[in-house]
Amino acid sequence: MKLFECQNCGQLLYFENTRCExxxxxxxxxxxxTTLSALTAEGDNLWRPLGAADELSRFCANAAHxxxxxxxxxxxxxxxxxACQLNRTIPDITAPGNLLLWQRLEVAKHRLVYxxxxxxLPLTSKFDDPERGLAFDFLAGTDVKFxxxxxxxxxxxxxxxxxxxxxxxxxxxxxxxxxxxEPFRTLLGHFRHxxxxxxxxxxxxxxxxxxxxxxxxxxxxxxxxxxxxxxxRNGPLPDWQEHYISxxxxxxxWEDFAETWAHYLHIVDTLETADAFGLHxxxxxxxxxxxxxxxxxDPYRQGDFDxxxxxxxxxxSAVNNLNQSMGQPELYPFILAPMVLGKLRFxxxxxxxxx
Numbered sequence: 001m002k003l004f005e006c007q008n009c010g011q012l013l014y015f016e017n018t019r020c021e022x023x024x025x026x027x028x029x030x031x032x033x034t035t036l037s038a039l040t041a042e043g044d045n046l047w048r049p050l051g052a053a054d055e056l057s058r059f060c061a062n063a064a065h066x067x068x069x070x071x072x073x074x075x076x077x078x079x080x081x082x083a084c085q086l087n088r089t090i091p092d093i094t095a096p097g098n099l100l101l102w103q104r105l106e107v108a109k110h111r112l113v114y115x116x117x118x119x120x121l122p123l124t125s126k127f128d129d130p131e132r133g134l135a136f137d138f139l140a141g142t143d144v145k146f147x148x149x150x151x152x153x154x155x156x157x158x159x160x161x162x163x164x165x166x167x168x169x170x171x172x173x174x175x176x177x178x179x180x181x182e183p184f185r186t187l188l189g190h191f192r193h194x195x196x197x198x199x200x201x202x203x204x205x206x207x208x209x210x211x212x213x214x215x216x217x218x219x220x221x222x223x224x225x226x227x228x229x230x231x232x233r234n235g236p237l238p239d240w241q242e243h244y245i246s247x248x249x250x251x252x253x254w255e256d257f258a259e260t261w262a263h264y265l266h267i268v269d270t271l272e273t274a275d276a277f278g279l280h281x282x283x284x285x286x287x288x289x290x291x292x293x294x295x296x297x298d299p300y301r302q303g304d305f306d307x308x309x310x311x312x313x314x315x316x317s318a319v320n321n322l323n324q325s326m327g328q329p330e331l332y333p334f335i336l337a338p339m340v341l342g343k344l345r346f347x348x349x350x351x352x353x354x355x
Contacts, residue, residue: 004036007050104168156197196261218253271299
């Protein structure tokens with residue numbers, strides 16, 4: 001994620017900011033320009049961005065609920081931004097606590113969409129393309145009318161991603177993390193995982209990459225339900241760390257791809273953040289050149305996978321040690337075995353070479 005700067009006073013800004021703390025200017029995100037801009041009022045919900053002074057903009061309709069800070073061109077016929085156009089269902093925000101949970105979901109979803117747009121991936125709403133488009137249902141456990149009386153389950157089906165809003169509750173998510181023995185479970189991670197299933201359908205299935213996918217991840221035609229039942233009944237494969245980015249990735253080739261896809265998005269976005277903060281890694285002890293890192297490239301545009309990993313490994317070593325100095329567990333509890341790196345390289349090639 002990039003850092004931003006107030007065009008009026010030079011204050012450092014972050015992606016979700018809605019007002020400059022120094023000069024008080026209202027802020028809005030221009031997805032077409034990949035910039036957070038200070039705004040001057042031109043009328044009722046009419047704004048002139050200082051970052052694109054020749055354009056007039058208005059806020060996404062979800063700004064009224066403090067759930068979005070993205071802008072639309074004044075002549076856009078839609079009321080919702082590129083990220084909010086993907087919503088099919090939101091929770092009942094009049095119910096106690098639901099507004100806060102939905103706002104947290106939107107923070108994660110907007111960060112997801114930021115990355116997808118930066119990578120230039122195809123991103124279409126199901127309202128515009130029912131067959132190949134994407135949509136989100138954010139449901140609470142009481143929303144059984146959407147589930148045929150079945151409980152709400154986070155998952156993906158033919159471009160429709162369902163997120164149980166309980167995942168936005170920090171206590172509930174931690175409980176699930178412990179019950180499922182997952183060392184790493186985040187709201188943004190859910191979005192990046194489920195969108196991986198969508199892009200498997202868009203970019204891999206029945207295409208030129210499909211056979212290479214099967215050679216790398218396995219044959220997805222193996223029974224999915226039986227595979228997941230076996231995973232939850234018998235536990236992860238004993239040697240999963242040699243082959244998979246997570247224990248859950250070993251459950252089925254679809255899950256392996258989605259977990260790897262999510263991890264690739266973690267890597268690229270975190271490297272952009274490190275670059276934005278000007279982080280360089282140069283240990284003052286030992287003689288290990290591979291633990292040195294300086295980012296002199298745009299991670300979202302970097303075609304050389306080895307350069308990404310060459311920066312990623314030193315960064316994760318540093319942040320893990322920083323966490324341990326605070327008495328916290330490792331921030332990055334993953335092992336990138338050679339086979340895992342091969343799968344990440346596959347995703348990198350798919351993203352950058354699909355055309």
